[in-house]
Amino acid sequence: MTRRERFSRGPGVKLLLATRNTGKLAELRRIVGGAGGSFEVLGLADVAPFPEAPETGATFAENALAKARDAVEATGLPAVADDSGLAVDALNGMPGVLSARWIGRHGDDLGNLELLLGQLADVPDERRGAAFVCAAALVTPAGLEVVEHGEWRGQLVRAPRGDGGFGYDPIFVPDGEERTSAELAPEEKDxxxxxxxxxxALLPALLSLGDG
Structure with a gap:
């Protein structure tokens, strides 16, 4: 039995979330799992390993599409992937697509956060605006490709607060809030x-997967 055949059987729609970030996977499962369709949501740890291309795209959308396409090619499952990061006004939109490897290696959340705080040490509070930006892509074996974007504006504080979330969440205070993203309950953040x-924004396309 091929890998594609192995994942094409069984009840419900199998949907692969192409991430190894456990915090992100939990967040995406809450969102996609509550969409109202019949989904069996899988992560990369639930499928056989396959080569994952480095994130070399110039935009969040390019990286998200590349990850989703790789996942579909390897598994035969419809796949969702996202690329997201923090765009800091005082740094002309950086770290942007480099957010997860701002310190020079991938996935060092604490190192990335400490480096960014050091770079912003002399920036006054009124110029510490930033936005979390996300591109989410759905790719299916039939060739459907859909990309949606989301943005979350806020300000960056000078010291981390809260133990929820991941990445830059502990220093990001959303507009209209006094708490950091890491201090919000999961449902508030979602x-x-x-x-x-x-x-x-992807939910209409996701729900259509169960129509056939």
Whole structure:
């Protein structure tokens, strides 16, 4: 039995979320799993390993599409992937697509956060605006490709607060809030976040997967 055949059987629609980030996977499962369709949501840990191309795109959308296409090619499953990051006004939109490897290596959340805080040490509070940005892509074996975007504006504080979320969440205070993203309850974050907005925009396309 081929890998494609192995994942094409069984009840419900199998949907692969192409991420190894456990915090992101939990967040995306809450959003996609509550969409109202019959989904069996899988992560990369639930499928056989396959080569994952480095994120070399110039935009969030390019990276999200590349990850989703790779996942579809390897598994035969409809796949959702996102690329997201923090765009800091005082840094002309950086770290942007380099957010996850701002310190020079991928996935060092604490190192990335500490480097960014150091770079902004002399920036006054009124110039510490930033936005979390997300591009979410759905790719199917039939060739459907849909990309949606979400943005979450806020300000960056000078010291981390909160133990929820991941990445730059502990220093990001959304507009209209006094708490950081890391201090919000999961359902509050889902309702407002860049990723929540992008994935909710994908829901019509996701729900259509169960129509056939």
């Amino acid at each position: 309702a407002a976040s860049h990723r929540g907005r992008a994935f909710r």
